[in-house]
Amino acid sequence: MNFWTSSVIHHRQINLAARLAEITPGTLSRVHFTPGGSEAVETAIKVAKQYHYLRGNPNRYKVITREGAYHGCTFGAMAVDGGYFGTRVHLYDPLPPFGRIAPAPYHYRCPHCADQPQCRLDCADDLERVIVEEGAETVAAVIVDPCSTASAVSIPPPGYLTRLRQICDRYGVLLIADEVITGFGRTGRMFASEHWGLIPDIMTVSKGLSSGYMPIGATIVREEIAQVFLDSPEGVLSHGQTYGGHPVACAVALRNIELIEREGLAEQAAEKGAYLLEGLRSLSHHPTFGDVRGLGLLCGLEFVHDKATRQLPDNPRRAGYCMRTLCRDQGLITLTLHPGNVLFLAPPLTISHAEIDQMVGMIDRALSAYEDRYL
Ligand SMILES: Cc1ncc(COP(=O)(O)O)c(C=O)c1O
Known part of the structure:
Protein backbone atom coordinates (compact mmCIF):
# COMPACT_ATOMS: atom_id res chain seq x y z
CA MET A 1 0.00 0.00 0.00
CA GLU A 263 17.27 -15.87 -12.09
CA GLY A 264 17.94 -16.56 -8.40
CA LEU A 265 20.33 -13.60 -8.27
CA ALA A 266 20.42 -13.45 -4.47
CA GLU A 267 21.41 -17.12 -4.32
CA GLN A 268 23.99 -16.47 -7.04
CA ALA A 269 25.39 -13.57 -5.03
CA ALA A 270 25.76 -15.86 -1.99
CA GLU A 271 27.66 -18.51 -3.93
CA LYS A 272 29.79 -16.16 -6.03
CA GLY A 273 30.48 -13.95 -3.02
CA ALA A 274 31.92 -16.94 -1.15
CA TYR A 275 34.10 -17.65 -4.21
CA LEU A 276 35.27 -14.02 -4.37
CA LEU A 277 36.12 -14.01 -0.64
CA GLU A 278 38.13 -17.20 -1.07
CA GLY A 279 40.01 -15.60 -3.99
CA LEU A 280 40.72 -12.45 -1.98
CA ARG A 281 41.94 -14.50 1.00
CA SER A 282 44.46 -16.16 -1.31
CA LEU A 283 46.19 -12.75 -1.48
CA SER A 284 47.07 -12.90 2.21
CA HIS A 285 50.76 -13.45 1.41
CA HIS A 286 51.00 -9.76 0.47
CA PRO A 287 52.77 -7.75 3.17
CA THR A 288 50.08 -5.05 2.88
CA PHE A 289 47.13 -7.47 3.13
CA GLY A 290 45.30 -6.59 6.34
CA ASP A 291 41.87 -8.14 6.30
CA VAL A 292 39.10 -9.27 4.00
CA ARG A 293 35.43 -9.04 4.92
CA GLY A 294 32.25 -9.61 3.03
CA LEU A 295 28.80 -11.02 2.67
CA GLY A 296 27.55 -12.10 -0.73
CA LEU A 297 28.90 -9.81 -3.43
CA LEU A 298 29.68 -7.00 -1.01
CA CYS A 299 33.34 -7.27 -0.03
CA GLY A 300 36.12 -5.12 1.32
CA LEU A 301 39.86 -5.65 1.33
CA GLU A 302 41.70 -3.62 3.95
CA PHE A 303 45.33 -2.92 3.09
CA VAL A 304 47.75 -1.72 5.74
CA HIS A 305 51.28 -0.42 6.16
CA ASP A 306 52.24 -3.11 8.64
CA LYS A 307 50.39 -6.37 8.78
CA ALA A 308 51.57 -7.41 12.27
CA THR A 309 50.56 -4.16 13.98
CA ARG A 310 47.67 -3.36 11.56
CA GLN A 311 49.25 0.07 11.14
CA LEU A 312 47.39 2.28 8.68
CA PRO A 313 49.19 3.76 5.68
CA ASP A 314 50.65 7.19 6.59
CA ASN A 315 47.98 9.00 4.64
CA PRO A 316 45.07 6.57 4.17
CA ARG A 317 43.16 8.87 1.84
CA ARG A 318 46.16 9.27 -0.48
CA ALA A 319 46.94 5.55 -0.25
CA GLY A 320 43.34 4.86 -1.29
CA TYR A 321 43.65 7.16 -4.27
CA CYS A 322 46.87 5.44 -5.29
CA MET A 323 45.34 1.95 -4.92
CA ARG A 324 42.28 2.95 -6.94
CA THR A 325 44.52 4.27 -9.70
CA LEU A 326 46.63 1.10 -9.70
CA CYS A 327 43.46 -1.00 -9.91
CA ARG A 328 42.16 1.14 -12.74
CA ASP A 329 45.48 0.66 -14.58
CA GLN A 330 44.72 -3.06 -14.40
CA GLY A 331 41.21 -2.49 -15.76
CA LEU A 332 39.32 -2.68 -12.45
CA ILE A 333 37.11 0.21 -11.36
CA THR A 334 36.73 0.34 -7.56
CA LEU A 335 36.05 2.70 -4.70
CA THR A 336 38.08 3.00 -1.53
CA LEU A 337 36.28 3.50 1.75
CA HIS A 338 36.75 5.19 5.09
CA PRO A 339 39.42 6.02 6.11
CA GLY A 340 40.81 5.34 2.63
CA ASN A 341 42.59 2.00 2.88
CA VAL A 342 39.63 -0.32 2.23
CA LEU A 343 39.02 -1.46 -1.35
CA PHE A 344 35.29 -1.82 -1.93
CA LEU A 345 34.24 -4.63 -4.25
CA ALA A 346 30.61 -4.92 -5.34
CA PRO A 347 30.54 -6.44 -8.83
CA PRO A 348 27.32 -7.10 -10.75
CA LEU A 349 25.33 -10.06 -9.38
CA THR A 350 25.65 -11.66 -12.82
CA ILE A 351 29.46 -11.78 -12.70
CA SER A 352 30.97 -15.11 -13.78
CA HIS A 353 33.54 -17.18 -11.91
CA ALA A 354 36.08 -16.46 -14.66
CA GLU A 355 35.52 -12.73 -14.21
CA ILE A 356 35.99 -13.09 -10.45
CA ASP A 357 39.32 -14.84 -11.11
CA GLN A 358 40.24 -11.96 -13.38
CA MET A 359 39.31 -9.42 -10.65
CA VAL A 360 41.41 -11.20 -8.05
CA GLY A 361 44.36 -11.27 -10.49
CA MET A 362 44.03 -7.52 -11.06
CA ILE A 363 43.98 -6.81 -7.32
CA ASP A 364 46.99 -9.09 -6.84
CA ARG A 365 48.96 -7.07 -9.38
CA ALA A 366 47.71 -3.73 -7.99
CA LEU A 367 48.85 -4.74 -4.46
CA SER A 368 52.28 -5.69 -5.82
CA ALA A 369 52.59 -2.34 -7.62
CA TYR A 370 51.50 -0.53 -4.44
CA GLU A 371 54.08 -2.41 -2.40
CA ASP A 372 56.84 -1.59 -4.93
CA ARG A 373 56.00 2.06 -4.46
CA TYR A 374 55.40 2.30 -0.71
CA LEU A 375 57.31 -0.45 1.11
C1 LIG B 1 23.83 3.22 2.39
C2 LIG B 1 23.49 4.35 1.47
N1 LIG B 1 22.46 5.15 1.76
C3 LIG B 1 22.09 6.17 0.96
C4 LIG B 1 22.79 6.43 -0.21
C5 LIG B 1 22.38 7.56 -1.09
O1 LIG B 1 21.78 7.10 -2.25
P1 LIG B 1 21.72 8.02 -3.58
O2 LIG B 1 23.13 8.10 -4.09
O3 LIG B 1 20.81 7.27 -4.49
O4 LIG B 1 21.18 9.34 -3.20
C6 LIG B 1 23.87 5.62 -0.55
C7 LIG B 1 24.63 5.86 -1.81
O5 LIG B 1 25.63 5.28 -2.08
C8 LIG B 1 24.23 4.56 0.31
O6 LIG B 1 25.27 3.78 0.04
Whole structure:
Protein backbone atom coordinates (compact mmCIF):
# COMPACT_ATOMS: atom_id res chain seq x y z
CA MET A 1 0.00 0.00 0.00
CA ASN A 2 1.12 3.51 -0.57
CA PHE A 3 1.99 5.34 2.58
CA TRP A 4 -0.37 8.17 2.22
CA THR A 5 -3.11 8.54 -0.28
CA SER A 6 -2.63 11.04 -3.01
CA SER A 7 -5.19 12.17 -5.53
CA VAL A 8 -2.75 11.31 -8.32
CA ILE A 9 -1.50 7.77 -8.37
CA HIS A 10 -0.93 5.16 -11.03
CA HIS A 11 -1.32 1.43 -10.99
CA ARG A 12 2.39 0.66 -11.47
CA GLN A 13 3.16 2.51 -8.24
CA ILE A 14 0.41 0.62 -6.44
CA ASN A 15 1.65 -2.71 -7.82
CA LEU A 16 5.24 -1.96 -6.88
CA ALA A 17 4.25 -0.90 -3.36
CA ALA A 18 2.29 -4.14 -2.98
CA ARG A 19 5.26 -6.15 -4.26
CA LEU A 20 7.63 -4.46 -1.81
CA ALA A 21 5.22 -5.18 1.03
CA GLU A 22 5.33 -8.85 0.01
CA ILE A 23 9.09 -9.27 -0.19
CA THR A 24 10.30 -7.11 2.72
CA PRO A 25 10.52 -8.62 6.22
CA GLY A 26 7.78 -8.58 8.84
CA THR A 27 5.05 -5.97 8.65
CA LEU A 28 7.01 -3.50 6.52
CA SER A 29 4.21 -2.60 4.18
CA ARG A 30 3.64 1.13 3.61
CA VAL A 31 5.75 2.64 0.88
CA HIS A 32 6.75 6.15 -0.08
CA PHE A 33 8.61 6.42 -3.39
CA THR A 34 11.51 8.79 -4.07
CA PRO A 35 13.84 9.43 -7.00
CA GLY A 36 16.84 7.92 -5.13
CA GLY A 37 18.54 6.79 -1.94
CA SER A 38 19.34 10.12 -0.24
CA GLU A 39 15.70 11.16 -0.52
CA ALA A 40 14.62 7.79 0.88
CA VAL A 41 16.81 8.46 3.93
CA GLU A 42 15.39 12.00 4.26
CA THR A 43 11.91 10.48 4.18
CA ALA A 44 12.78 7.90 6.83
CA ILE A 45 14.08 10.60 9.17
CA LYS A 46 10.99 12.73 8.68
CA VAL A 47 8.70 9.74 9.26
CA ALA A 48 10.57 8.86 12.48
CA LYS A 49 10.32 12.41 13.84
CA GLN A 50 6.69 12.88 12.88
CA TYR A 51 5.81 9.47 14.37
CA HIS A 52 7.13 10.57 17.76
CA TYR A 53 5.48 13.98 17.42
CA LEU A 54 2.12 12.38 16.70
CA ARG A 55 2.54 10.20 19.78
CA GLY A 56 3.10 13.25 21.96
CA ASN A 57 6.92 13.13 22.02
CA PRO A 58 8.04 16.19 20.03
CA ASN A 59 11.38 16.22 21.88
CA ARG A 60 12.51 13.02 20.25
CA TYR A 61 14.51 14.60 17.45
CA LYS A 62 17.97 13.00 17.53
CA VAL A 63 19.05 10.29 15.12
CA ILE A 64 21.98 8.06 16.01
CA THR A 65 24.28 6.95 13.23
CA ARG A 66 27.55 5.02 13.30
CA GLU A 67 31.17 5.96 12.69
CA GLY A 68 32.11 6.11 9.04
CA ALA A 69 28.52 5.71 7.81
CA TYR A 70 27.30 7.27 4.58
CA HIS A 71 23.57 7.74 4.12
CA GLY A 72 23.45 10.22 1.25
CA CYS A 73 24.35 13.74 0.22
CA THR A 74 21.27 15.82 1.05
CA PHE A 75 21.25 17.87 4.25
CA GLY A 76 19.25 15.45 6.40
CA ALA A 77 21.37 12.54 5.18
CA MET A 78 24.55 14.54 5.85
CA ALA A 79 23.30 15.20 9.38
CA VAL A 80 23.57 11.43 9.98
CA ASP A 81 26.90 11.13 8.23
CA GLY A 82 29.31 9.15 10.36
CA GLY A 83 32.50 10.69 9.00
CA TYR A 84 32.37 9.71 5.35
CA PHE A 85 32.61 13.36 4.33
CA GLY A 86 35.61 13.62 6.69
CA THR A 87 37.01 17.06 7.27
CA ARG A 88 35.08 18.48 4.31
CA VAL A 89 31.75 18.40 6.08
CA HIS A 90 32.33 21.85 7.66
CA LEU A 91 31.96 23.35 4.17
CA TYR A 92 28.22 22.90 4.58
CA ASP A 93 27.83 24.10 8.17
CA PRO A 94 25.53 24.47 9.89
CA LEU A 95 24.09 21.02 9.31
CA PRO A 96 20.74 20.12 10.86
CA PRO A 97 21.67 19.45 14.48
CA PHE A 98 20.07 16.07 15.08
CA GLY A 99 22.79 13.53 14.23
CA ARG A 100 24.79 11.72 16.92
CA ILE A 101 27.55 9.19 16.24
CA ALA A 102 28.10 5.79 17.91
CA PRO A 103 30.83 3.23 17.12
CA ALA A 104 30.31 0.71 14.30
CA PRO A 105 30.94 -3.03 14.72
CA TYR A 106 34.43 -2.99 13.20
CA HIS A 107 36.10 -6.02 14.72
CA TYR A 108 39.46 -5.66 12.95
CA ARG A 109 40.06 -2.33 14.70
CA CYS A 110 37.73 -2.64 17.67
CA PRO A 111 39.07 -0.92 20.83
CA HIS A 112 37.36 -3.63 22.92
CA CYS A 113 37.99 -6.95 21.22
CA ALA A 114 40.23 -6.67 18.14
CA ASP A 115 42.62 -9.10 19.86
CA GLN A 116 39.85 -11.68 20.41
CA PRO A 117 38.70 -14.19 17.79
CA GLN A 118 35.06 -13.14 18.23
CA CYS A 119 33.28 -9.85 18.76
CA ARG A 120 31.81 -9.52 22.26
CA LEU A 121 29.15 -6.99 21.15
CA ASP A 122 30.67 -4.21 23.25
CA CYS A 123 29.98 -2.05 20.16
CA ALA A 124 26.24 -2.55 20.72
CA ASP A 125 26.68 -1.53 24.37
CA ASP A 126 28.52 1.58 23.13
CA LEU A 127 25.51 2.51 21.01
CA GLU A 128 23.18 2.01 23.95
CA ARG A 129 25.43 4.27 26.02
CA VAL A 130 25.05 7.03 23.42
CA ILE A 131 21.24 6.74 23.67
CA VAL A 132 21.38 6.91 27.47
CA GLU A 133 23.86 9.80 27.57
CA GLU A 134 21.86 11.80 25.05
CA GLY A 135 18.67 11.04 26.99
CA ALA A 136 16.47 8.39 25.41
CA GLU A 137 13.50 10.77 25.58
CA THR A 138 15.29 12.94 22.97
CA VAL A 139 16.16 10.14 20.53
CA ALA A 140 13.89 9.46 17.55
CA ALA A 141 15.80 6.76 15.69
CA VAL A 142 18.94 4.77 15.10
CA ILE A 143 19.98 4.44 11.45
CA VAL A 144 22.20 1.57 10.32
CA ASP A 145 23.17 0.08 7.01
CA PRO A 146 23.05 -3.59 8.04
CA CYS A 147 26.48 -4.35 6.52
CA SER A 148 28.12 -1.03 7.32
CA THR A 149 29.46 -0.49 3.83
CA ALA A 150 31.03 2.94 4.12
CA SER A 151 32.36 2.03 7.58
CA ALA A 152 35.07 -0.14 6.05
CA VAL A 153 32.64 -2.91 4.97
CA SER A 154 32.21 -4.12 8.53
CA ILE A 155 29.86 -7.09 8.54
CA PRO A 156 27.92 -7.23 11.81
CA PRO A 157 28.85 -10.10 14.10
CA PRO A 158 26.21 -12.67 15.05
CA GLY A 159 23.81 -11.23 17.59
CA TYR A 160 24.67 -7.58 16.93
CA LEU A 161 21.53 -6.55 15.06
CA THR A 162 19.32 -8.58 17.39
CA ARG A 163 20.88 -6.67 20.28
CA LEU A 164 20.34 -3.36 18.47
CA ARG A 165 16.68 -4.25 17.92
CA GLN A 166 16.33 -4.99 21.66
CA ILE A 167 18.05 -1.74 22.61
CA CYS A 168 15.80 0.32 20.32
CA ASP A 169 12.69 -1.39 21.69
CA ARG A 170 13.85 -0.84 25.28
CA TYR A 171 14.08 2.93 24.73
CA GLY A 172 11.18 3.40 22.32
CA VAL A 173 13.59 4.38 19.53
CA LEU A 174 12.82 3.50 15.90
CA LEU A 175 15.32 1.40 13.99
CA ILE A 176 15.95 2.43 10.38
CA ALA A 177 17.72 -0.11 8.14
CA ASP A 178 19.31 1.69 5.22
CA GLU A 179 19.41 -1.04 2.57
CA VAL A 180 20.20 1.31 -0.32
CA ILE A 181 23.34 -0.73 -1.08
CA THR A 182 22.47 -4.06 0.49
CA GLY A 183 18.91 -4.52 -0.79
CA PHE A 184 17.80 -6.77 -3.66
CA GLY A 185 20.17 -9.68 -3.46
CA ARG A 186 23.54 -8.00 -3.05
CA THR A 187 24.47 -9.84 0.19
CA GLY A 188 23.03 -13.22 -0.78
CA ARG A 189 19.52 -12.63 0.57
CA MET A 190 16.87 -10.33 -0.88
CA PHE A 191 17.57 -7.93 2.03
CA ALA A 192 20.62 -8.01 4.29
CA SER A 193 18.35 -7.66 7.35
CA GLU A 194 17.14 -11.21 6.65
CA HIS A 195 20.54 -12.72 7.52
CA TRP A 196 19.89 -11.86 11.15
CA GLY A 197 16.09 -11.97 11.23
CA LEU A 198 16.01 -8.19 11.69
CA ILE A 199 12.68 -6.47 11.23
CA PRO A 200 13.43 -2.76 11.10
CA ASP A 201 10.75 -0.13 11.70
CA ILE A 202 11.67 1.65 8.50
CA MET A 203 13.70 0.43 5.54
CA THR A 204 15.24 2.56 2.81
CA VAL A 205 16.06 1.09 -0.61
CA SER A 206 17.23 2.32 -4.00
CA LYS A 207 20.06 1.13 -6.31
CA GLY A 208 19.11 -2.58 -6.65
CA LEU A 209 15.40 -1.73 -6.73
CA SER A 210 15.83 -1.07 -10.44
CA SER A 211 19.36 -2.52 -10.75
CA GLY A 212 20.34 1.01 -11.70
CA TYR A 213 18.30 1.04 -14.91
CA MET A 214 16.01 3.85 -13.72
CA PRO A 215 16.30 6.30 -10.81
CA ILE A 216 14.02 5.20 -8.00
CA GLY A 217 14.11 4.79 -4.23
CA ALA A 218 11.61 3.90 -1.54
CA THR A 219 11.02 4.24 2.17
CA ILE A 220 9.09 1.29 3.55
CA VAL A 221 7.41 1.63 6.92
CA ARG A 222 5.97 -0.93 9.32
CA GLU A 223 2.20 -1.08 9.33
CA GLU A 224 2.02 -0.21 13.05
CA ILE A 225 4.01 2.98 12.50
CA ALA A 226 2.00 4.04 9.46
CA GLN A 227 -1.18 3.46 11.43
CA VAL A 228 -0.21 6.25 13.84
CA PHE A 229 -0.18 8.62 10.86
CA LEU A 230 -3.42 7.30 9.44
CA ASP A 231 -5.19 7.70 12.80
CA SER A 232 -4.09 11.30 13.37
CA PRO A 233 -5.52 14.54 11.95
CA GLU A 234 -1.89 15.74 11.73
CA GLY A 235 -0.80 12.52 10.08
CA VAL A 236 -0.23 13.85 6.57
CA LEU A 237 3.39 13.36 5.60
CA SER A 238 4.30 16.72 4.05
CA HIS A 239 6.69 15.21 1.65
CA GLY A 240 6.43 14.54 -2.04
CA GLN A 241 8.65 14.83 -5.06
CA THR A 242 7.68 15.29 -8.67
CA TYR A 243 9.59 12.24 -9.83
CA GLY A 244 9.15 10.00 -6.80
CA GLY A 245 7.66 6.76 -8.11
CA HIS A 246 7.74 7.75 -11.78
CA PRO A 247 5.63 5.25 -13.78
CA VAL A 248 8.51 4.16 -16.00
CA ALA A 249 10.81 3.67 -12.99
CA CYS A 250 8.10 1.65 -11.19
CA ALA A 251 7.55 -0.54 -14.26
CA VAL A 252 11.30 -1.18 -14.50
CA ALA A 253 11.52 -1.97 -10.77
CA LEU A 254 8.65 -4.45 -11.00
CA ARG A 255 10.31 -6.25 -13.89
CA ASN A 256 13.67 -6.10 -12.13
CA ILE A 257 12.31 -7.79 -8.99
CA GLU A 258 10.76 -10.47 -11.18
CA LEU A 259 14.15 -11.10 -12.84
CA ILE A 260 16.05 -11.16 -9.53
CA GLU A 261 13.66 -13.84 -8.31
CA ARG A 262 13.49 -15.80 -11.56
CA GLU A 263 17.27 -15.87 -12.09
CA GLY A 264 17.94 -16.56 -8.40
CA LEU A 265 20.33 -13.60 -8.27
CA ALA A 266 20.42 -13.45 -4.47
CA GLU A 267 21.41 -17.12 -4.32
CA GLN A 268 23.99 -16.47 -7.04
CA ALA A 269 25.39 -13.57 -5.03
CA ALA A 270 25.76 -15.86 -1.99
CA GLU A 271 27.66 -18.51 -3.93
CA LYS A 272 29.79 -16.16 -6.03
CA GLY A 273 30.48 -13.95 -3.02
CA ALA A 274 31.92 -16.94 -1.15
CA TYR A 275 34.10 -17.65 -4.21
CA LEU A 276 35.27 -14.02 -4.37
CA LEU A 277 36.12 -14.01 -0.64
CA GLU A 278 38.13 -17.20 -1.07
CA GLY A 279 40.01 -15.60 -3.99
CA LEU A 280 40.72 -12.45 -1.98
CA ARG A 281 41.94 -14.50 1.00
CA SER A 282 44.46 -16.16 -1.31
CA LEU A 283 46.19 -12.75 -1.48
CA SER A 284 47.07 -12.90 2.21
CA HIS A 285 50.76 -13.45 1.41
CA HIS A 286 51.00 -9.76 0.47
CA PRO A 287 52.77 -7.75 3.17
CA THR A 288 50.08 -5.05 2.88
CA PHE A 289 47.13 -7.47 3.13
CA GLY A 290 45.30 -6.59 6.34
CA ASP A 291 41.87 -8.14 6.30
CA VAL A 292 39.10 -9.27 4.00
CA ARG A 293 35.43 -9.04 4.92
CA GLY A 294 32.25 -9.61 3.03
CA LEU A 295 28.80 -11.02 2.67
CA GLY A 296 27.55 -12.10 -0.73
CA LEU A 297 28.90 -9.81 -3.43
CA LEU A 298 29.68 -7.00 -1.01
CA CYS A 299 33.34 -7.27 -0.03
CA GLY A 300 36.12 -5.12 1.32
CA LEU A 301 39.86 -5.65 1.33
CA GLU A 302 41.70 -3.62 3.95
CA PHE A 303 45.33 -2.92 3.09
CA VAL A 304 47.75 -1.72 5.74
CA HIS A 305 51.28 -0.42 6.16
CA ASP A 306 52.24 -3.11 8.64
CA LYS A 307 50.39 -6.37 8.78
CA ALA A 308 51.57 -7.41 12.27
CA THR A 309 50.56 -4.16 13.98
CA ARG A 310 47.67 -3.36 11.56
CA GLN A 311 49.25 0.07 11.14
CA LEU A 312 47.39 2.28 8.68
CA PRO A 313 49.19 3.76 5.68
CA ASP A 314 50.65 7.19 6.59
CA ASN A 315 47.98 9.00 4.64
CA PRO A 316 45.07 6.57 4.17
CA ARG A 317 43.16 8.87 1.84
CA ARG A 318 46.16 9.27 -0.48
CA ALA A 319 46.94 5.55 -0.25
CA GLY A 320 43.34 4.86 -1.29
CA TYR A 321 43.65 7.16 -4.27
CA CYS A 322 46.87 5.44 -5.29
CA MET A 323 45.34 1.95 -4.92
CA ARG A 324 42.28 2.95 -6.94
CA THR A 325 44.52 4.27 -9.70
CA LEU A 326 46.63 1.10 -9.70
CA CYS A 327 43.46 -1.00 -9.91
CA ARG A 328 42.16 1.14 -12.74
CA ASP A 329 45.48 0.66 -14.58
CA GLN A 330 44.72 -3.06 -14.40
CA GLY A 331 41.21 -2.49 -15.76
CA LEU A 332 39.32 -2.68 -12.45
CA ILE A 333 37.11 0.21 -11.36
CA THR A 334 36.73 0.34 -7.56
CA LEU A 335 36.05 2.70 -4.70
CA THR A 336 38.08 3.00 -1.53
CA LEU A 337 36.28 3.50 1.75
CA HIS A 338 36.75 5.19 5.09
CA PRO A 339 39.42 6.02 6.11
CA GLY A 340 40.81 5.34 2.63
CA ASN A 341 42.59 2.00 2.88
CA VAL A 342 39.63 -0.32 2.23
CA LEU A 343 39.02 -1.46 -1.35
CA PHE A 344 35.29 -1.82 -1.93
CA LEU A 345 34.24 -4.63 -4.25
CA ALA A 346 30.61 -4.92 -5.34
CA PRO A 347 30.54 -6.44 -8.83
CA PRO A 348 27.32 -7.10 -10.75
CA LEU A 349 25.33 -10.06 -9.38
CA THR A 350 25.65 -11.66 -12.82
CA ILE A 351 29.46 -11.78 -12.70
CA SER A 352 30.97 -15.11 -13.78
CA HIS A 353 33.54 -17.18 -11.91
CA ALA A 354 36.08 -16.46 -14.66
CA GLU A 355 35.52 -12.73 -14.21
CA ILE A 356 35.99 -13.09 -10.45
CA ASP A 357 39.32 -14.84 -11.11
CA GLN A 358 40.24 -11.96 -13.38
CA MET A 359 39.31 -9.42 -10.65
CA VAL A 360 41.41 -11.20 -8.05
CA GLY A 361 44.36 -11.27 -10.49
CA MET A 362 44.03 -7.52 -11.06
CA ILE A 363 43.98 -6.81 -7.32
CA ASP A 364 46.99 -9.09 -6.84
CA ARG A 365 48.96 -7.07 -9.38
CA ALA A 366 47.71 -3.73 -7.99
CA LEU A 367 48.85 -4.74 -4.46
CA SER A 368 52.28 -5.69 -5.82
CA ALA A 369 52.59 -2.34 -7.62
CA TYR A 370 51.50 -0.53 -4.44
CA GLU A 371 54.08 -2.41 -2.40
CA ASP A 372 56.84 -1.59 -4.93
CA ARG A 373 56.00 2.06 -4.46
CA TYR A 374 55.40 2.30 -0.71
CA LEU A 375 57.31 -0.45 1.11
C1 LIG B 1 23.83 3.22 2.39
C2 LIG B 1 23.49 4.35 1.47
N1 LIG B 1 22.46 5.15 1.76
C3 LIG B 1 22.09 6.17 0.96
C4 LIG B 1 22.79 6.43 -0.21
C5 LIG B 1 22.38 7.56 -1.09
O1 LIG B 1 21.78 7.10 -2.25
P1 LIG B 1 21.72 8.02 -3.58
O2 LIG B 1 23.13 8.10 -4.09
O3 LIG B 1 20.81 7.27 -4.49
O4 LIG B 1 21.18 9.34 -3.20
C6 LIG B 1 23.87 5.62 -0.55
C7 LIG B 1 24.63 5.86 -1.81
O5 LIG B 1 25.63 5.28 -2.08
C8 LIG B 1 24.23 4.56 0.31
O6 LIG B 1 25.27 3.78 0.04
